[in-house]
Amino acid sequence: MLTQIFGDFLLRSSMTTVEEMKNALLQFLRARQSVGDIAIDSCYMSYEQALEIQNMQMSVDLPFGELAVDLCYLTFKQLDDILERQMQGHILLSRILFKDKEKRKAVLEEFFKEIGIKSEKALKCSDVIKCSIIEEWLNIDGISDCVLSYILLLFKNLTRFFGGDFVLLKPKTQELNCEWHAEQEVKGEICVKIMFDMPENMLKIFAARFMNESCYEAGEIAQASIADFLNLQNGMFAVTMSNEYNIELDVTPPIVVLENKYYESSTLIELPILYNFGEAIIRIQVD
Amino acid sequence: MQYKDITVLVCDDSILMRKKTKDMFISLGCENFIEAADGRAAVDLYKQKHPHLVLMDIVMPVLNGVDSATEILEFDNDAKIIMVSSVGTRKYIQQAMLAGAEQFLQKPIKREKAEQILQEVLNGGS
Numbered sequence: 001m002l003t004q005i006f007g008d009f010l011l012r013s014s015m016t017t018v019e020e021m022k023n024a025l026l027q028f029l030r031a032r033q034s035v036g037d038i039a040i041d042s043c044y045m046s047y048e049q050a051l052e053i054q055n056m057q058m059s060v061d062l063p064f065g066e067l068a069v070d071l072c073y074l075t076f077k078q079l080d081d082i083l084e085r086q087m088q089g090h091i092l093l094s095r096i097l098f099k100d101k102e103k104r105k106a107v108l109e110e111f112f113k114e115i116g117i118k119s120e121k122a123l124k125c126s127d128v129i130k131c132s133i134i135e136e137w138l139n140i141d142g143i144s145d146c147v148l149s150y151i152l153l154l155f156k157n158l159t160r161f162f163g164g165d166f167v168l169l170k171p172k173t174q175e176l177n178c179e180w181h182a183e184q185e186v187k188g189e190i191c192v193k194i195m196f197d198m199p200e201n202m203l204k205i206f207a208a209r210f211m212n213e214s215c216y217e218a219g220e221i222a223q224a225s226i227a228d229f230l231n232l233q234n235g236m237f238a239v240t241m242s243n244e245y246n247i248e249l250d251v252t253p254p255i256v257v258l259e260n261k262y263y264e265s266s267t268l269i270e271l272p273i274l275y276n277f278g279e280a281i282i283r284i285q286v287d
Numbered sequence: 288m289q290y291k292d293i294t295v296l297v298c299d300d301s302i303l304m305r306k307k308t309k310d311m312f313i314s315l316g317c318e319n320f321i322e323a324a325d326g327r328a329a330v331d332l333y334k335q336k337h338p339h340l341v342l343m344d345i346v347m348p349v350l351n352g353v354d355s356a357t358e359i360l361e362f363d364n365d366a367k368i369i370m371v372s373s374v375g376t377r378k379y380i381q382q383a384m385l386a387g388a389e390q391f392l393q394k395p396i397k398r399e400k401a402e403q404i405l406q407e408v409l410n411g412g413s
Binding site: 227254 | 303
C-alpha cells in the first residue's frame, strides 16, 4: 500500500510525470518478486504449495508468509531470509525513478514526513497505522473505521490478485469513458456499494492476472473475473466483520453493467488506479 | 460406479467459477456436468436430471442458494448438496446447514476436498 501511495505522492509533487511513472511501473513489475516467487526460486516451497496458499488468500486476509509458516511450508528462518531479500516496493520504485542516492533518500524522507511515519517503521506497518495513512491520504471527513478497513482490504486484494504495480491517484473530476463495469453491494449495519470500471483494453490483462492464465478476449469470462474479484473482496470483508465485530452483513450477487453510467461523484469515494497499461477506477459508495 | 459416472450440478452465477469448478472435477475424472446460473435454474435442472451431487453457490440472483437447496431437498430428501461460497459468515453457514446442505465449503474448493466429496458420493453417503 505504501508503494501505491508513494507513487501518488511523486506525481502530485511533480517529482515525476505520468509517462515516467508508467515506465517505472513496468520496470517495477519485472523487478519486484513476491514472497511466493522468492520461496519457489529458493527451493523453499514448490509451485503447488505456493498456489495452494494463493488460493487460501481468496478467503483469508493473511499474508502469504504467515500462511506458509502455519502450514509448515516455510520455517521462520526461511521467511526472514525471504523478507530480507525482498526489497520493499516503495524503495524499489524510488530506485527505478531516481538514480542519485542522495536524491532518493531526500524523496523518501519527504514522503514519510508527509504520511507521518518513520521510514524504519514502514516494514512492519500495522493495519491500524495503514488505515490512518489511508484516512490522511483520502482527506475525506467522516469515514468510519469499518470503511477504512474495507479500503485497506481492497488495496491488499488488488495487490494480491492483480499485482502491486499500480499507483493510487487522487480522484479526478472528469469521468472515465468505460463501456461496462462490475458492481456489488454489501448491506446491513454497514452499507457499501463498490463499482470497478476499466477500459476493455485493460480488462484482458486484469482477467489474465486474476485467473493466472492467458485471456485473449475481453468477453464474458474476463468480465466475470472482475465480478468474482468484487465477490471475493466483499465476502472476505463480511467474514471479517462477522468474526471480529459480530456484525452480520448480506452480500448481493455481483453484476456486470454493460452501459455507461453517470455517478454523482460527491457521494462516492473514487479510487483511480494507474498501471503502465492504463487507468481504472474503483468507486465506493457508503450509506 | 466411478467418478466418470457421477453427474455434478454446478450452480453459480459466475461463469468463471463454474468453469473453475468443472475444471477441478474434470481433473479428478468427472465427465458429466449440468450448469445453472441461478438457484431457480438449479431447482428446475435437478428435477429434470437428478444429478448425484449439487455444488451450490449461496449469493445468486433470482433465487439464492439456500432457498434453492430447500426446494431441492423438499423434492428429493436424499439430494447431496454442498454449499460453496465466498461469504463464509456464521449467518450464511447456519442458513446453509438449516436448509439441509451436507457441508459448507469456502471458495475455491480444495482438490482434496473435492476428491473426498466424490468418494462420499460413491460410498452413498457422508
